[in-house]
Amino acid sequence: MSDPVHQLYQSRVYPAMSHPSSDPAVTAVAAKLAGLDIPTPSCANILEIGCASGHNLLPLAARWPESRFVGIDFSAAAIEEAQQSATLAGLGNIEFIHRDLQDYDPGEDSFDFIIAHGVYSWVPQPTRQRLLDFCAENLSHEGVATISYNTLPGWSLRQSLVDLTRLLENRPAAETIGPDHERILAFLATAAGTHTPYARYLTGVLHDMFGKGSSVLPFDDFAPINEPCTFLEFAAHAGRSGLRYLGEGCLQDNFPPSLAPGAEESLQPLASDPLALQQAIDVLTNRTFRNSLLCRADAPVQTRITSATALHFSVRCPHRLEGTRVVDASGNELVNLDHPIALAFFSALADTSPQSVPMQEILEIMAERLGDQFDPTHSLPVIARMVMDSARQNLILLRYEPLRFESAVPAAPNLGTLRLLAAKQGKPLVDVYHTPCTLDEGRLRISMAMDGSRSIEELAALSSSFMPNLDFHGWLAHLAARGMFV
Numbered sequence: 001m002s003d004p005v006h007q008l009y010q011s012r013v014y015p016a017m018s019h020p021s022s023d024p025a026v027t028a029v030a031a032k033l034a035g036l037d038i039p040t041p042s043c044a045n046i047l048e049i050g051c052a053s054g055h056n057l058l059p060l061a062a063r064w065p066e067s068r069f070v071g072i073d074f075s076a077a078a079i080e081e082a083q084q085s086a087t088l089a090g091l092g093n094i095e096f097i098h099r100d101l102q103d104y105d106p107g108e109d110s111f112d113f114i115i116a117h118g119v120y121s122w123v124p125q126p127t128r129q130r131l132l133d134f135c136a137e138n139l140s141h142e143g144v145a146t147i148s149y150n151t152l153p154g155w156s157l158r159q160s161l162v163d164l165t166r167l168l169e170n171r172p173a174a175e176t177i178g179p180d181h182e183r184i185l186a187f188l189a190t191a192a193g194t195h196t197p198y199a200r201y202l203t204g205v206l207h208d209m210f211g212k213g214s215s216v217l218p219f220d221d222f223a224p225i226n227e228p229c230t231f232l233e234f235a236a237h238a239g240r241s242g243l244r245y246l247g248e249g250c251l252q253d254n255f256p257p258s259l260a261p262g263a264e265e266s267l268q269p270l271a272s273d274p275l276a277l278q279q280a281i282d283v284l285t286n287r288t289f290r291n292s293l294l295c296r297a298d299a300p301v302q303t304r305i306t307s308a309t310a311l312h313f314s315v316r317c318p319h320r321l322e323g324t325r326v327v328d329a330s331g332n333e334l335v336n337l338d339h340p341i342a343l344a345f346f347s348a349l350a351d352t353s354p355q356s357v358p359m360q361e362i363l364e365i366m367a368e369r370l371g372d373q374f375d376p377t378h379s380l381p382v383i384a385r386m387v388m389d390s391a392r393q394n395l396i397l398l399r400y401e402p403l404r405f406e407s408a409v410p411a412a413p414n415l416g417t418l419r420l421l422a423a424k425q426g427k428p429l430v431d432v433y434h435t436p437c438t439l440d441e442g443r444l445r446i447s448m449a450m451d452g453s454r455s456i457e458e459l460a461a462l463s464s465s466f467m468p469n470l471d472f473h474g475w476l477a478h479l480a481a482r483g484m485f486v
């Protein structure tokens with residue numbers, strides 16, 4: 001094959017990753033709030049296009065035994081690895097198919113969720129076209145596709161840095177700076193400095209780029225094809241293929257927290273033109289990447305969704321409550337709660353953390369705490385609006401379904417088949433919320449022993465021989481809080 005994208009994936013192994021933003025438990029919330037009566041992900045047909053070695057899809061198949069999963073990719077080695085992992089994990093509800101998207105015909109099957117992460121901007125134009133046509137032809141009536149892509153104008157600065165790096169690597173300068181992309185980017189960051197707002201911004205971008213590391217850069221910023229587009233171009237392309245833009249896969253990305261406080265109000269004049277509004281947001285925030293939801297153009301989309309819909313989901317708060325302040329992991333104040341209902345809401349979330357529990361359960365806890373102050377007729381609409389606002393501001397995370405797990409460390413920790421397999425293969429461990437956790441070599445070795453056959457004390461002894469400086473018990477508690485143990 002002469003196509004440079006084929007050549008890249010035949011000559012290098014794409015690093016395994018899971019993408020929480022593509023998790024149907026998350027995207028179904030955004031789709032439902034955009035007005036689509038989306039099928040329940042735990043009982044759905046789910047396809048991933050460009051699934052690589054299945055690291056994103058396998059944990060979902062293990063989570064939802066009633067759903068049927070298909071992953072396709074044109075890399076034979078990646079598909080073989082994915083199939084082996086599925087067999088070792090005893091997953092009978094997932095099929096991996098070695099196929100070029102151009103040649104893939106699922107027959108009578110339609111899909112409730114189609115995921116294509118890291119594909120659209122990184123493939124030749126005919127494949128990009130096929131991707132959207134395929135979604136239009138094979139989404140179920142109320143199904144949703146989650147497609148990620150790089151966006152302009154945000155990406156253009158990165159493109160200039162990629163072009164400059166490529167120029168320098170072919171010049172004598174590379175002999176002193178170093179020939180690889182990471183070192184050239186680091187050199188540029190040092191040269192840019194931090195003495196002006198622009199220098200700080202540019203250095204931040206360069207750090208973000210070389211921070212991706214040599215395993216990711218050749219597939220992303222330095223991929224043989226990387227063609228960003230504006231949001232409006234993407235939406236128009238989707239429209240020509242018979243698809244409709246619904247919103248972003250993660251609710252909070254519709255109005256990114258990087259917008260100025262009160263931006264939703266100042267942008268109100270654009271509210272009647274949601275596509276222009278989203279394009280304006282990209283320019284205002286210099287957004288470089290989107291993970292957008294598309295449905296069929298003929299799908300029934302309700303336009304009058306009220307915030308009461310939010311009360312049907314499950315919820316958790318990833319932050320800490322300190323008195324009346326919600327603070328992030330570094331102790332920065334995110335919000336100060338000055339209303340008893342808001343305080344009761346975040347207290348109930350603190351009590352149920354790290355689980356994601358149904359809003360109904362949170363309401364019961366709140367009613368008990370607030371006593372007479374909780375009058376369902378008046379309080380529910382206020383709470384529904386607060387839930388929506390908090391979700392948009394990333395203060396809370398909504399899920400389509402609850403997620404309950406044992407967050408205490410078990411007597412004989414067991415990571416379960418898929419995570420043990422990942423540890424053996426040196427891949428990130430995927431936590432219960434589908435977030436990847438990359439471990440160094442020492443932690444990977446200890447993880448491999450967490451198969452349920454050893455006590456905490458035996459594992460601690462192993463840890464002190466491999467990694468004497470590791471706070472083993474702290475790390476174990478961290479793994480348990482992320483729902484890593486089965």
Ligand SMILES: C[S@@+](CC[C@H](N)C(=O)[O-])C[C@H]1O[C@@H](n2cnc3c(N)ncnc32)[C@H](O)[C@@H]1O
Nearest residue numbers: 009017050052073074075099100101117118127
């Ligand atoms: C950047 S990787 C993304 C992998 C994974 N979805 C992720 O985001 O972690 C792109 C994947 O798409 C696959 N791919 C690219 N073009 C394809 C095509 N025409 N048909 C099938 N797979 C393709 C590649 O083999 C590769 O695994």
